[in-house]
Amino acid sequence: MMTCAEATNRFWEYLDESLAGPHREVLEAHLGLCRQCCGELELARVLRGHLASQPIGESLPEDVRGRIDLFLQELSHE
Amino acid sequence: MKSEVDFADLVRPSLPRLYGMARRLVGDEAEDMVQETLISAYRCVGQLQDLQAIQSWLTAILVNLCRDRWRAAKRQVEEVSIDDADDFSLYRHLVQEDPFPYSDSLHLDFMGLFGRDDVHAVLVAMPEIYRGPLVLHYIEGFATKEIARLLSVPLGTVLARLHRGRKLFERGLWDYAEREGLLTTEAAP
Numbered sequence: 001m002m003t004c005a006e007a008t009n010r011f012w013e014y015l016d017e018s019l020a021g022p023h024r025e026v027l028e029a030h031l032g033l034c035r036q037c038c039g040e041l042e043l044a045r046v047l048r049g050h051l052a053s054q055p056i057g058e059s060l061p062e063d064v065r066g067r068i069d070l071f072l073q074e075l076s077h078e
Numbered sequence: 079m080k081s082e083v084d085f086a087d088l089v090r091p092s093l094p095r096l097y098g099m100a101r102r103l104v105g106d107e108a109e110d111m112v113q114e115t116l117i118s119a120y121r122c123v124g125q126l127q128d129l130q131a132i133q134s135w136l137t138a139i140l141v142n143l144c145r146d147r148w149r150a151a152k153r154q155v156e157e158v159s160i161d162d163a164d165d166f167s168l169y170r171h172l173v174q175e176d177p178f179p180y181s182d183s184l185h186l187d188f189m190g191l192f193g194r195d196d197v198h199a200v201l202v203a204m205p206e207i208y209r210g211p212l213v214l215h216y217i218e219g220f221a222t223k224e225i226a227r228l229l230s231v232p233l234g235t236v237l238a239r240l241h242r243g244r245k246l247f248e249r250g251l252w253d254y255a256e257r258e259g260l261l262t263t264e265a266a267p
Contacts, residue, residue, distance in 0.1 A: 008167060008169075009241070012240070012241075012244050018222070036169075036170075036173075039169055039173075039184075039185070040167065040169040040170075042185055043168060043169045043172075043184075043185035043189075046185050046186060046189050047168075047189065047244075047247070047248065047251075048216060050189055050192065050197055051197070051212070051216035051217055051247075052216060052217065053194070054102070054194060054197060054198065054217045055098065055194065056095055056098055056099070056217060056218060056219075057094050057095045057098065058094060058097075058098040059094055060093055060094045060097050064097060064109055065093070067109065068093060068097075068109070068112065068113070068116075069086075071113050071116065072085070072086040072089070072090075072116065073086075075085075075116065075117065075120050076085070076086065
């Protein structure tokens, strides 16, 4: 029987779909009985979504772009 | 190929992503880290056989440089007390503190307080060795095995740091919300 602490420690792996079959089944059985852990899992899902929504190709600030362009020019004269 | 103009043209499209990644990995020193990456890349760009792979190649160089930096800082990080991080549950904390007494979706209301800049601020406040795997996995989309290879650490180490990193992230969100007054200004009845 899985405890709530054991269950919460595995939520992110569960959401990553990286939890091995037997552990996954035990966790899902626990979720079927524990309302609090369902809430914890939902929070983990929301947190994961917030991380995933961070922009990965954000625009380069103009001042940074200018300095890096200058740096590339200097590099070319090395 | 090692024409300097060509090199600049080659790397320029990758700069926004590289800089964004560096910001999440090393915070305010992102620009320096990008420049170090460009120096390393410039020196061995002749070895790059597939120009289409420039983005992932630059990314690997950046992560390698970050890894070296984290190794140098590891001793200092280990002195940070995070013993209680493993026991922290943001969900239980929200239920106990009850900042949204009339809410039936605590987690959504709480996370609704956080914009992208807030999440970024929480991330960059975390110790680098825990922030790195978290950023690489959940934001940049690297598989855990790939992170282990990039950081030259065993897979078990990556998984352990991810676990600790997630806990520290939860703790960081709560501390940030309290410190920045998000709960008192947004959650007032």
